[in-house]
Amino acid sequence: MKSKMKKGVSKDGKVKVTTKENIVWSDQNSVQEQFNAMMPPEDNDIFTPIVLNVDYDTYHKTIKEGEEYLKNFNDALSWVYDNHVKPDTISVSSFSKDMMLEFERVFMLQNSNLIKLDVSFEKLLNLLDVDIDVLKEFQYKHSDNSHIQAFFINRDGEPEDTLKVRIDIEDFTTYTKNQTQNDMIEAADNLMVALRDVERYTKVYPLTITQGISNFLLFDMKKNQYRINRTLMPKI
Secondary structure, three states, X not given: OOOOOOOOEOOOOOEOOOOHHHEEEXXXXXXXXXXXXXXXXXXXXXXXXXXXXXXXXXXXXXXXXHHHHHHHHHHHHHXXXXXXXXXXXXXXHHHHHOHHHHHHHHXXXXXXXXXXXXXXXXXXXXXXXXXXXXXXXXXXXXXXXXXXXXEXXXXXXXXXXXXXXXXXXXXXXXXOXXXXXXXXXXXHHXXXXXXXXXXXXXXXXXXXXXXXXXXXXXXXXXXXXXXXXXXXXXXX
16 A cells, blocks of 8 residues: 655654665675575585675764765755645655756756746745755765765565665675685684783794784774785785
8 A cells, every 4th residue: 555645754743864864785695604504515626705704884984974975865855844845745765866856857847836937946945945055965965975875665665756876895894715715714713812821921923923924914003903905915
């Protein structure tokens, strides 16, 4: 059954676009799990990718950008509804593509008959005391974040008037590409375990260790931990 709710408006009459609630993301690494699920359990010789790195800093930064992206869009719609445009006449998806063009369309549609003479968009803005520069700023911020994956599809795959943002942890995850890289990861893990065991009994000097193994491992001073030197890994 189709909803009779006005487009772009919630049950309480407010703009439907939200912030965090409309960000769709996953913090689970699913690629490796899906790969493993397709492999026969008895076949142990088939290469299985291993997570090399998850760029959580960029991931969380992108989530923040997504929240700001939706807030800007929400504020832009609120401005439109406060400036002589009824919520049930605007196409929210068209507004996302071009805020200025969609606003001009509905603004002229609803307000051009207020006077008997033909009048331009700019003239009508002046007559109704509308500062269009505010919307231009909203559109600038909206377009400046065009890398954000925005969509208007609900869970059933049907279009709707609520803007959402998709942020997937997989876009920030790096995997091994061959068995040699897997073997190097295993060797690095074993070495790091051994170093932690040795640290229980004596002082270990990370910079000396990394130099002694030709930087096979690197030491992150900020995080106080070793990590494999990915630049040494074969690409194929």
